[in-house]
Amino acid sequence: MTFNPLKEKGMPLEKQLRNWHQIVGNPYKKQLVDCYTRTRQILMNGIEVEAWGFKHQFNRFMANLDFEDRANISRLGRIENQQQMTCNWLSPANQSVLETTLGYEQVAVDLTAWLAQNEPDKYVKETFDFGLLEDFDHLYRYAQFAYMTEGVEPNDIVKGQTDVIVGRPTQHHHNCNGLRLRKHYDKTTASPQTKINILTVLSGEQQTHNFYAEHGFMYGDHVLRETYAEIKDVEEEHVTMYESLIDPSETMFEKALLHEFTEVCNYYTCLEDEVDDDIKKYWEIFLEIELGHLQIIAEIFKKYEKRDPEEVIGSEIIIPCRFNSQKAYVQKILEKEVQKRLAPEGKYYNSMDDIPKDWASYPVQKRVAEISAPSENCISIAEIYHDRDIVEASESLKNKETDLLKKGLQKVAVADNTVCPDKLQKMIDNHEKRKQQKELKI
Numbered sequence: 001m002t003f004n005p006l007k008e009k010g011m012p013l014e015k016q017l018r019n020w021h022q023i024v025g026n027p028y029k030k031q032l033v034d035c036y037t038r039t040r041q042i043l044m045n046g047i048e049v050e051a052w053g054f055k056h057q058f059n060r061f062m063a064n065l066d067f068e069d070r071a072n073i074s075r076l077g078r079i080e081n082q083q084q085m086t087c088n089w090l091s092p093a094n095q096s097v098l099e100t101t102l103g104y105e106q107v108a109v110d111l112t113a114w115l116a117q118n119e120p121d122k123y124v125k126e127t128f129d130f131g132l133l134e135d136f137d138h139l140y141r142y143a144q145f146a147y148m149t150e151g152v153e154p155n156d157i158v159k160g161q162t163d164v165i166v167g168r169p170t171q172h173h174h175n176c177n178g179l180r181l182r183k184h185y186d187k188t189t190a191s192p193q194t195k196i197n198i199l200t201v202l203s204g205e206q207q208t209h210n211f212y213a214e215h216g217f218m219y220g221d222h223v224l225r226e227t228y229a230e231i232k233d234v235e236e237e238h239v240t241m242y243e244s245l246i247d248p249s250e251t252m253f254e255k256a257l258l259h260e261f262t263e264v265c266n267y268y269t270c271l272e273d274e275v276d277d278d279i280k281k282y283w284e285i286f287l288e289i290e291l292g293h294l295q296i297i298a299e300i301f302k303k304y305e306k307r308d309p310e311e312v313i314g315s316e317i318i319i320p321c322r323f324n325s326q327k328a329y330v331q332k333i334l335e336k337e338v339q340k341r342l343a344p345e346g347k348y349y350n351s352m353d354d355i356p357k358d359w360a361s362y363p364v365q366k367r368v369a370e371i372s373a374p375s376e377n378c379i380s381i382a383e384i385y386h387d388r389d390i391v392e393a394s395e396s397l398k399n400k401e402t403d404l405l406k407k408g409l410q411k412v413a414v415a416d417n418t419v420c421p422d423k424l425q426k427m428i429d430n431h432e433k434r435k436q437q438k439e440l441k442i
């Protein structure tokens with residue numbers, strides 16, 4: 001039997017307020033936690049931040065609401081706020097900013113890869129694939145710093161489930177905002193799955209941006225601080241890109257419905273997949289809470305729009321965040337699309353060999369990297385002690401790294417401090433030589 005969220009009562013609003021002990025739970029142990037428990041926790045924090053912020057926007061923008069409806073929206077916002085605290089504060093105090101950062105980028109890679117393969121709209125799928133390769137490169141850049149700054153190996157966090165190797169180089173992620181704007185779906189024909197997929201990844205990207213904004217300054221290493229600034233700016237582009245896929249003619253009531261439905265679907269998936277019993281109990285309670293929210297918003301929707309909520313969200317649950325290893329899919333997209341760029345309006349995507357000389361992103365890239373690209377420095381920093389970059393991937397993918405870099409680097413627009421393919425290959429060869437020397441000595 002399929003699960004129709006609109007037919008579920010959920011937890012009544014008057015039972016949803018929790019006490020401080022319930023709000024602030026026990027954090028997981030960073031050494032023991034399943035990496036996908038961490039990604040669920042990170043994602044659900046982002047979903048709650050969006051759900052909370054939206055309620056405030058709703059009440060700020062909506063005139064002509066009955067008082068009791070406005071009060072209910074406000075009550076729901078408070079519950080979202082409590083849920084957000086619970087989700088975010090499951091992070092342990094001894095998990096460093098860089099470790100958490102690797103978790104954020106693992107969310108972005110494995111979530112976007114899942115969504116791309118479960119997205120009915122081909123154009124939206126292409127956009128997911130495009131964003132995927134950028135977050136994949138962020139993971140690689142941060143992994144260099146995690147190792148060099150804190151001695152954290154990538155697999156301490158990603159547990160061998162996500163590859164860590166160069167993607168589309170971060171210095172090429174900076175675009176003219178106009179080019180980042182995508183073609184939006186048509187709300188009357190787009191499937192609920194497309195709408196939920198977009199809102200899910202958008203919430204994740206927005207929270208990634210916020211996390212870097214609030215934590216990137218917490219290191220003394222200036223190159224790392226600049227790298228956080230650079231990647232935060234890309235996350236801002238990702239927010240722009242994903243939100244532009246949404247039909248701007250959606251009403252606030254439709255949006256309210258989609259927000260609650262997104263929460264329901266994500267908690268439903270978390271509950272199905274969770275392996276940590278302590279954390280699973282939160283997903284169970286929060287699914288009940290969200291089903292209660294959906295009931296309230298569905299009634300408001302019917303009252304003001306005089307339509308059936310099923311017209312917007314359908315009658316079936318959607319699975320928007322099934323976390324599992326996506327290495328094969330990511331590698332396929334990496335090898336096929338690392339050279340892809342944002343094309344001027346009308347074409348949307350292009351190979352970098354086909355973009356015009358007056359491409360609107362060139363001046364942006366030139367300006368931000370006019371002294372250097374911080375995201376390039378991380379490789380040179382790793383080289384000082386490790387002879388080469390920090391990489392976690394199969395031998396066959398590792399052997400393709402220099403070729404991937406060759407394919408992904410846009411020669412006409414590289415920063416002065418770029419680690420070019422020849423230099424990377426030299427590092428790799430040098431690393432092999434040193435390894436053999438060390439073995440001989442031992």
Ligand SMILES: [Fe+2]
Pocket residue numbers: 048051079080083263290
């Ligand atoms: Fe919520």
Ligand SMILES: [Fe+2]
Pocket residue numbers: 105108134135136138139208231235
């Ligand atoms: Fe990212």
Ligand SMILES: [Fe+2]
Pocket residue numbers: 108135205208234235238
């Ligand atoms: Fe991102």
Ligand SMILES: [Fe+2]
Pocket residue numbers: 051076080259260263289290293
């Ligand atoms: Fe909610």
